[in-house]
Amino acid sequence: MTTSYSHADLVASTASQLRAAIRSDSYTGHTAGLAAGKLQCNLAILPETYALDFLRFCQRNPKPCPLVGVGDTGNPALPTLAPDIDIRTDVSKYRVFLDGAFSEEVTDISQHWSDDLVTVALGCSFTFENALLRNGVPVRHIETGRNVPMYRTNIDLVPAGPFSGKMVVTMRPIPEDQVSQAIEISARYPQAHGAPIAIGDPSEIGISDLASPDWGDAVEIRPGEIPVYWACGVTPQNVLLGAALPICITHSPGHMLVSDVAEDAETTILPNA
Amino acid sequence: MTTSYSHADLVASTASQLRAAIRSDSYTGHTAGLAAGKLQCNLAILPETYALDFLRFCQRNPKPCPLVGVGDTGNPALPTLAPDIDIRTDVSKYRVFLDGAFSEEVTDISQHWSDDLVTVALGCSFTFENALLRNGVPVRHIETGRNVPMYRTNIDLVPAGPFSGKMVVTMRPIPEDQVSQAIEISARYPQAHGAPIAIGDPSEIGISDLASPDWGDAVEIRPGEIPVYWACGVTPQNVLLGAALPICITHSPGHMLVSDVAEDAETTILPNA
Structure with a gap:
């Protein structure tokens, strides 16, 4: 017997309560806007043989x-991010890749877990987006409910080692007079991609058409706004796929690992880890 | 035929010139106050078997x-820190440990190098000490020419894995009215130990007598000054010794790896690494 929660039901929940709801499959949705103030993470799980090169x-x-966190080989705990994490169950949706090809999307990876796997957690853009919003810098895709x-x-x-490729970036249109503020705010979060990678002309970084993103949804750039580019957590996912590991597990986009670490903490290590 | 340089001879040299002098054994002294504005690093070289756990x-x-940098297995280059680094020759003095015991101090580790070794570079306190001095916060041991x-x-x-133990800290007496400034300044350098670990009463962190340091020299704490404690790069050296690896090589205290990375850069990765 499982209670099912909506996103709205969980807006006031703590990170621990949210993980418990996800663990019991009572919530399988995205984590944007949940567990306010806590660091959320991109996830990569891979065999130990590749872990040294991946680190x-x-x-x-x-960038x-x-x-922001690395598990012991074969151990599903990540005590530096939260005391109760079991990475096999605590993400609301996972993607499993076998030999570099997508295999399935699941809400539990217990049947894929083995003594050989290493969990790697990486910072995500939710952290600086929350900070931009708190400081009055608009974030278009959030305003318009898009990815x-x-x-x-x-x-x-x-x-x-086997990991290489090109950087993936996100783009947010920022009003010209708030660009320097956006740079300054995001630079405070090196654990979440930090300051932008580029500003302005997309062709300077090899993007031919902003209206046709490779992932996610196009957003409007209004008069007086400048496109600003940040390094993106899809980069490592893309690189992992290119390396065609026998097995690799990631979170599904937007379905992040939610930690107990404060977004504003000096490090991503809990004081009593 | 080797020219020999003094510390004073090299004060105006670039990081690259300093590394060249060290590489040719023309300089074997400490690196404090040299290559101003460039990141200097603690060094740990260890067998690949232990590298994943050490990372x-x-x-x-x-803290x-x-x-701040990790080499490929068996490769003495560290291109993210400087294009020309050969870690076998570019540190002015190394300490070699075999089975957890000190073996020798040398100026070149070419005869110890093997295809199995991994180089790890860690940030050092010179970075935030320089920033304290630039901002008018006194640093007693530098004023008095001590360690x-x-x-x-x-x-x-x-x-x-095999790495565990207790934290080692450095102590600097700071005038009471400059403590918050010292915290704020050092917090800007997460790649160099960041903000202090503790402030005030030494017994709170298990130090029984400030007049008897475990390493380095005692310094005077004057009236109106508060002892401030920062995490110290001797911590990993100590932990490596405790793990009694078959071989482990570190820099000698004060004889740091000098990089081309600016101390104020957002990351420790050179733009064209």
Whole structure:
């Protein structure tokens, strides 16, 4: 017997309550706007053989891949992010990839878990978007209830082992007189992609048409607004796919791992981890 | 035929010129006050078998172990820190440890290098000390030409594999009315230990006598000054020793790896790495 919750039901829940609802499959929706003030994370689970190179890859590409937590091999806990996390059940929707190809979308990965897997948590853009909104900088895709537009760029990533490729960015149109404020605010969150990667002309970073994003939804750029580009957490997912690992598990877009770490904390490590 | 340089000879040299002098054994001294404005690094070189756990350890203990660069296995280059680094020759003095015991201090580790070794570079306190001095906050051990006092504490580190232990801290006496400024300034440098770990009473973090540091030199605490404690790069060295790896190589205290990365850069990754 499972109670089913809507997004609205959970808006006032704590991160721990939200994880409990997700764990029991009482909530399988996206996590945007939930557990206010707590760090949410992109997720990558991969075999230990590849973990050293993947951590090197993240260290070398800190803007798209801000490392905020790493599990012990075979251990589904992430005590530095929250004392009760079981990564097999605590994300509302996962994507499983086998040999680099999408296999299935599931709400529980217990049957895929093994002693060989390492969990890697990476920061996500919700953190700086919340900060932009709190400071009166508009975020168009949130205003209009869409998914952020994401684009492949011509910006090379620093390779590590089998991991390489080009950076993926998100784009948010920002009023010209608020661009410097948006830069300053997002720069305060290095664990969540930090300051923008580029500003203005999309062709400078290899984007041919802002109206045709590679992922997500196109958004309107109004007169007096400048397109601003941030490094995106789809970058590591894309790179993992390209490496065609025997198995790799990620969260589904928007269905993030919700931690107990405060978005404004100096580090992403809980004081009594 | 080798020209020998003094510390004073190199004060105006670039980081690259300084590395060249060190590489040719023309300079074997400490690097404090050299290559102004460039990030200097603590060094740990260890076998690949232990590297994944050591990177997990650093990720989980970001205050004492801020990860600023990681080499490929067997490769002495660190292109994200400077294009020309050869880690076998570019540090002025190394310490070699075999099975957890000190073996020798050398100026070149070419004869110890192997295809199995991984280089890890960690941020160091020079960065925030320079920022304190630039902003008029006195740093006693620098004023008096001493080594910073370092103390074992009772603060548990978050373990990873064979790596665990207690945090080591440095102490700097700061005038009471400048403590909040010192906190704010050092917090800007998460790649260099960031904000202090503790302030005031040493017994709160398990230090029994400030006059008897475990490493370095005691410094005077004058009336109106408060002892302020920062996480210290000796922590990972200490933890590596405790793990008794078959081989482990570190820099000698004060003889840091000098990078081309600006101390004020948003990340420690060079733009064209």
